[in-house]
């Protein structure tokens with residue numbers, strides 16, 4: 001048998017409608033941890049993994065973005081089409097197409113199966129989510145289904161242990177009979193051509209006939225999803241609930257993390273004290289204590305906040321609420337010129353703009369996709385949380401509003417709202433001013449059934465996030481801290497100097513050189529030092545401020561960084577910096593992803609320029625208005 005195995009093993013591709021459980025199956029088979037969530041359009045690129053079948057065959061498994069047809073309208077669907085048809089350079093076509101279907105939702109899935117048959121590759125159908133289907137009372141005549149379709153049909157529960165064993169056993173059988181195993185056998189003909197709408201309708205009729213013959217739907221349909229949707233999709237009640245959910249989320253981000261945050265801060269302070277006690281006074285002590293510990297510690301302290309935000313996002317995703325939120329926001333987003341499908345990319349950008357920008361691949365019209373990519377970085381990503389929380393807790397008094405809300409939480413919500421409002425405004429302007437002739441595209445998004453969030457899934461998501469955040473702290477942020485400490489410590493002050501050491505440093509020289517540009521927006525040279533390296537990653541700004549004030553404070557810098565800021569900045573400056581951070585084009589990786597996703601420098605340059613202009617303008621207006629209102633000192 002091994003003599004006829006293709007090099008690198010058999011190639012198996014997972015194809016299917018969006019949200020049917022392909023990635024869950026991929027993870028179950030390969031032990032990978034790719035993102036699984038309850039909304040269509042989670043996977044937007046192809047991923048490979050390997051596994052061994054029970055008979056010992058090595059298989060390379062390909063997870064693909066979901067699609068309804070191989071017609072391929074959007075960039076993610078193009079990936080699927082090309083992989084299925086073997087059009088990807090250097091990659092032979094799959095030896096077996098494993099079509100995955102949501103067993104409770106087979107109509108379109110069967111149409112895709114019929115379309116896939118024309119590709120001429122060995123094909124097999126897995127009725128996934130069979131657990132849910134059985135519970136709801138669906139009955140399947142698998143033999144009949146298999147006979148009608150002319151391919152093997154198995155059932156699976158991708159998210160349960162043992163849920164894929166029958167499938168695995170069957171894969172062996174199919175691979176043994178596949179042409180790849182008959183060395184030199186003739187390749188079957190590929191008769192697939194992009195189907196016309198009429199052809200798709202004909203295929204759908206055939207699929208409906210097979211469905212009627214082989215599947216018995218429950219007499220009493222599932223009513224839970226319907227009952228929930230009657231409230232959650234209500235044009236008024238639904239929007240109110242959505243707003244309430246978002247509000248609770250931001251409040252929790254702000255106030256829920258305090259105790260853990262204080263613990264982390266105390267831990268890093270103890271580390272700093274330890275460094276002070278054990279390393280002799282001098283440059284090395286300053287490097288370890290002010291550069292590394294103060295800098296990294298100031299960023300890592302925000303881990304709890306970031307995890308709280310992700311906890312909310314992960315639970316909402318798994319619940320199936322995100323697609324509803326997209327539906328609710330469609331009218332508002334549509335009037336701002338955004339495609340309904342832009343909602344999930346934009347919401348993902350609350351976590352980080354990078355997956356958000358990539359998720360825009362599900363949008364088929366190029367202009368709608370570009371608009372989404374341009375405004376995604378305006379959404380408040382989690383890297384802004386440290387900057388916002390630091391400044392808000394230093395400058396906004398901690399007092400209750402209307403009894404139960406905190407003023408600080410309210411300001412935080414306002415900052416998120418500012419991000420959303422500016423995204424809507426920018427897209428509105430882009431649509432009206434630049435792309436006037438563009439007709440609105442109809443928005444279609446399948447609403448998944450509600451599912452109870454899976455604790456393992458949420459936990460896994462949190463661990464992944466925590467790891468990514470700490471890795472960033474250990475690499476990008478660490479590297480920037482070393483640079484900033486160096487710039488802030490050299491050259492050493494001259495003999496008999498009276499000012500703090502940092503005032504004689506390279507950092508001060510650079511920061512002061514930028515003052516003519518930043519003085520009108522209220523930033524002094526300390527802030528300038530934080531702004532430039534902050535372009536690498538937003539959190540660096542917090543770390544940089546921590547280091548700058550720690551070095552400036554010298555030995556007496558025992559106070560927390562927030563207190564240091566409150567003493568040295570006016571309220572107007574603090575507000576201007578917040579305004580700056582709502583818009584500033586930041587983190588080099590986001591810009592790099594924009595370049596990659598749009599296929600050139602042009603849109604990267606456009607987004608950098610427009611965000612920089614907005615940031616400067618917003619900071620300018622904020623600073624000057626605040627000063628006029630008396631917040632200038």
Ligand SMILES: Nc1nc2c(ncn2[C@@H]2O[C@H](COP(=O)(O)OP(=O)(O)OP(=O)(O)O)[C@@H](O)[C@H]2O)c(=O)[nH]1
Pocket residue numbers: 016017018019020021022023024025035036037038039040041042043044064065066067128129130131132156157158159160318451454
């Ligand atoms: N109960 C149950 N839930 C499942 C099963 N398979 C997947 N799910 C859930 O269904 C949702 C969608 O799963 P994914 O694996 O992300 O679906 P996908 O086909 O990769 O989706 P796209 O990447 O968007 O095309 C998730 O919430 C999974 O936890 C199953 O067999 N049983």
Ligand SMILES: [Mg+2]
Pocket residue numbers: 022023024035042043064065066
């Ligand atoms: Mg997927």
